[in-house]
Amino acid sequence: MALLILLLLGLLGLWGLLQAWARDPSPAPRWPPGPRPLPLIGNLHLLRLSQQDRSLMELSERYGPVFTVHLGRQKTVVLTGFEAVKEALAGPGQELADRPPIAIFQLIQRGGGIFFSSGARWRAARHFTVRALHSLGMGRELMADKILQELKCLSEQLDGYEGRPFPLALLGWAPSNITFMLLFGRRFDYRDPVFVSLLGLIDEVMVLLGSPGLQLFNIYPWLGALLQLHRPVLRKIEEVQAILRTLLEARRPHMRRGDPVRSYVDALIQQGQGDDPKGLFAEPNAVACILDMVMAGTETTSATLQWAALLMGRHLDVQGRVQEELDRVLGPGRPPRLEDQQELPYTSAVLHEVQRFITLLPHVPRCTTVDTKLGSFLLPKGTPVIPLLTSVLLDETQWQTPGQFNPGHFLDADGHFVKREAFLPFSAGRRVCVGERLARTELFLLFAGLLQRYRLLPPPGVSPASLDTTPARAFTMRPQAQTLCAVSRP
Template identity: 40%
Template sequence: MSAMDLLHFYECIDIKSILIFSCVFLLLSDYIRNKVPKNFPPGPWSLPIIGDLHHIDHTKVHLQLTKFAEKYGNIFSIRVFGPRIVVLDGYKLVKEVYLQQGENLADRPSLPLFYDIFGDKGLVASNGYKWKQQRRFALTTLRNFGLGKQSLEPSIHLECHFLTEAISNEHGRPFDPRILMNNAVSNVICVLVFGERFEYSDNQFQSLLKNINEAVYLEGGIWAQLYNMFPSIMRRVPGPHYQIFALWKKVIDFVREKVNAHRVNYDPSNPRDYIDCFLGEMEKFKDDTAAGFDVENLCFCTLDLFVAGTETTSTTLYWGLVYMIKYPEIQAKVQEEIDRVVGSSRQPSLSDKDSMPYTNAVIHEIQRIGNIVPLNVVRVAVESTQIGKYSIPKGTMVIGTLTSVLFDESEWETPHSFNPGHFLDAEGNFRRRDAFLPFSTGKRVCLGEQLARMELFLFFSCLLQRFTLSSPAGVEPNLDFKLGATLSPQPYKLCAVPR
């Protein structure tokens, strides 16, 4: 080719042509990568690149998925994080799939944002052999330290005492109870994993709890979704998504500091907590690196227990208090039962639970309607499988939405109303409900369920034994939510008047 021909060729390739070619290339590659497989669940019409973002308001995704189910059926698909996600709607389907195909849906997907922060370490993000070993060890160790047993009750009672004293110091003035409850609930898991609790006056620890709240909220936002859709771009451009990294770095550094301190004064003959037990396990598994018993994984397993044991239970209690303000007649019935069964001279105990069916029903209804993990935690198909009449390829993300379970109109008499009667029979006795699955179900069911149940009963009954809760003068109770990785109430203030 002559020099003149080359010159003419380059003149033809202008910026416009390059842009057109790039767009066509991107659209084609997106189509090939995300082409709908044969016999795949139906869903809304997706746009190239952005998928179904134009259909979805990220501030209320859980409600919009319910609308999609009405249109496309109880098995449908959407595109949010790039690849298609299969959504399961309704109690019967979610339970059937998660139990009958438990092994095939035991893995977590590798989402770019979470992988860049946590890798494949810890209890939440790990899969396969490593996950099974770590879950087994965590359950065994926490049980040995009293999880699910009355031996843990004194520790929770002590924290109830500190919490009620701190609230008493507000002298009935309006205050936001969020951080106090975060601190109280967190201290229970902190004793189990770190071997210590933290004073409510510890500003550094309270700042850490605020960082966790903010990070969990931002994880459900649009910038986190964009990061998961376009990781190679988002890793290179500045933006609010870097705040998520900064917040988690502070929390991870805190945990790493605690782990390092334990390594310095570790006594194999006297394990004080989860970290010490893990250090002992490292020696046993030194030749089995796949099991994940190393210092780095210890940091992330501890982080998972610390965060999960703090965020979910405290958010549930935060919902509980605002519902008691909204429905003072229900609050009064709970207090009447506490007064009759427990009195005022001692704290409520787990042994009182069976004698307090109404209080127990109210706590369960708070968990149901609070719906703090509305989308559930995403799982991924380990092998190609069949769900209903549809084919689900290996590697497909699957969500069994807890909103569709906890508000299933075929399971609950008044699903959209706060109604403790959902958990009471005609004689006023407590009744269990099959569709009560706030902790999910199957292989990945929440390992802290027993601890959460203990904490919710003891903290809630103790607070209502000591205080009457109300909104500040002239303020109407607000049940609006904000959605991040969890669903929490909008910040509010209350007045807690000693009884």
């Protein structure tokens, strides 16, 4: 009897193993090398939370361009250097199209929106957004005219300082208003309470999202919830959402199917009025999409324009060469046009070098949608993957002087502009930034227009070398709060 029972148990065990294999026939993962994790904290003791990208680059020197790191208990694969990132993002394509669940964005967006959603919801939101932005003239002459109108408003603000120091953050007002024009169909006066409130709240949210407390919350949500580390940023986000919901609902009664679409909000309303059985464009996800566009559209281009001005104040010789080129091609009175870019190779090179040098968004994680092969490694479905863009933009095999501000990175021996394959500030693949074209248009027209009109100088008593180019602690690598002088050119 005992022998029969043992035999039956053995057969049951074998049956269970066969069932498990049938349910999950995936081969065993082959993980990249990496540091040995400690209990509970993983490899956090090896990372500087304020400079996580630099810490990961240091680990890659020991473990290679593709390695595994444990963020707490979460096993994550890091890709460093142009070749590894290019192979992963340009190769598998759909295999790295998802985002891993990030605790704070799960609470904020509930799986909706554009930037931190995945699967069918992400594909629908992205496809809609790309189509809507194209129909609204993103990157075309119509949008260029609105950007130049906003440049005039920004210049009026700078003229009011009469060459005295102005806060660097003021330069972010113009790109922010351009984003709002696209989203809401109208520009805001710089003193408008809604405009002032939105910019103030976005600034606070970006600082909170980059704080050590929020990073701890994302790694240990249960501990963060216990300590209420997420509450300050959620309160600010709720204030932003309330403003966006008010703007959305104010427009809704005026939009019917077939009416002309004048803004992203108009397009969202009409999309929600159509066939939408899964509710992908119902009010909660509509607000989530607007929130993503507001946060990304204001912060990234605003911070880049501020960096460009700051670096011109620090590198006066570069600024002088840009202005010589602008004077030669445009003269003193004609504003820049999009088609001028080909005639302004040095100006274009400087703008590209600004974006390379500042590494504004060091890394935004991806997630494998299926079992994914990367080189000789095999990652199971659901593995978080960090394509470290900092390591691409500072790759010593791609850039002659990666740690220095050098517009020559984008010029050939004859001074012609050269496109560089390793220039990936907007990422690559299926998750490339939806607003890349608009951002490029804004930056060129605003930067060229400002340098055509002003000399950007350090405040009195401050040398160019003393301007602070250390990134502030925030969700992006934005510049530190400081002042510059905009002196009108003769």
